[in-house]
Amino acid sequence: MIKVLVADDHKIIREGLCNMLDAEPDLKVVGAASNGREALALARKLSPDVVIMDISMPELNGIEATRQIRAEAPQAAVIALSMYADKRYVLGMLKAGVAGYLIKDCAFEELARAVVVVHRGETYLSPAIADTVRKVLVTRIDQDPLTRVEELTERERQVLQMIAEGIKTKDIAESLHISVKTVETYRSSIMQKLGLFSVAELTKFAVREGITPP
Template sequence: MSRIRILLADDHPVVRAGLVGLLSSQPDFEVVGEAANGQEALRAVEQLLPQVVLMDLRMPVMDGVSAIRQIRSRFPQVQILVLTTYDTDSDIVRAVEAGATGYLLKDVPREELFRAVRLCARGEAVLSPPVAARLLGRMRGPAEENLSLRELEVLALVARGLSNKEIARKLKISEATVKTHLLHTFSKLGVDDRTAAVTVALERGILRL
């Protein structure tokens, strides 16, 4: 029987050790390597060519989303299953857009994890029920979350304390355009000013400092 070759990428040694023990209980799984950050994961994929990478999102040196993007562009045959404690809309969407095949939360039952690894190895998308619900809610939800990339860029610069004039200069657009983007953002978030926009965006996970 050919076994599914798995690489673990997580910055917590205890988590990795637990996953090794868990996955090794399955006769069709083989854990071929471990990585403590995204950069190590990328190097390990080059050397070991696993079928499935179990990837955490928040890691030092290179985060999970950056690692997913690089692995998928260089090794499109490698499937990536996100296994994380983070379930904000922005985390989920960024991981899926980067090329993750699946997205599970760390409190997932072991049988569901095993099933997800097997499905991912076949290239089938897997989302744990809470994650699927979040994504569906986002797709069906009001426009408040659907800020354009430019609106997000402007808001991120507002969060860093830049004035409209400085933002205009940095993004090479007019001040009037900056104001227009901010007005659209205020409308979508249901707020009246810059501070409230940043606060709400941070609370909802749309923006991260």
């Protein structure tokens, strides 16, 4: 029996996926998360075999959640299930360590098949992103002058996402259990590393890099 964790911030999609996956004879949904931080906590607690991960989620996006899950629960294979076929999102998830990437308009049968494939230790990429993946392989990340997100620490990427989502400094501090001054220090560090000098520029950068949805 393959244990599956589903992470998606849209309740109707999350519940629908759980119901359909549970109906498969060889699959069992062990948990469902509404954001990346919850997905990470459940991956630690439940030790799933496969995690189905949305990319655009509040607090901790799918890329960062995947990166941390792969570091802390390496037995879990992650499948990105997203509405985005854009290079930034595909590249971000591939670098984070996903074993599969599917577009949300795929048939459920394809998703169920992908779960079995990645559980075997193989890779499953939707035909819909084949051309994007080819371009990603041709253009190496370290040759892309637009990509500077790698310079940020894990916490800085999380703070950047929350800033770009319009969350107030005080609320960021409360959510991350740190002081307002620490949030401001992170923001200054992010701006210095990226060479950006306003919240508007940070937001534009976060959208372009796939850290937060447009």
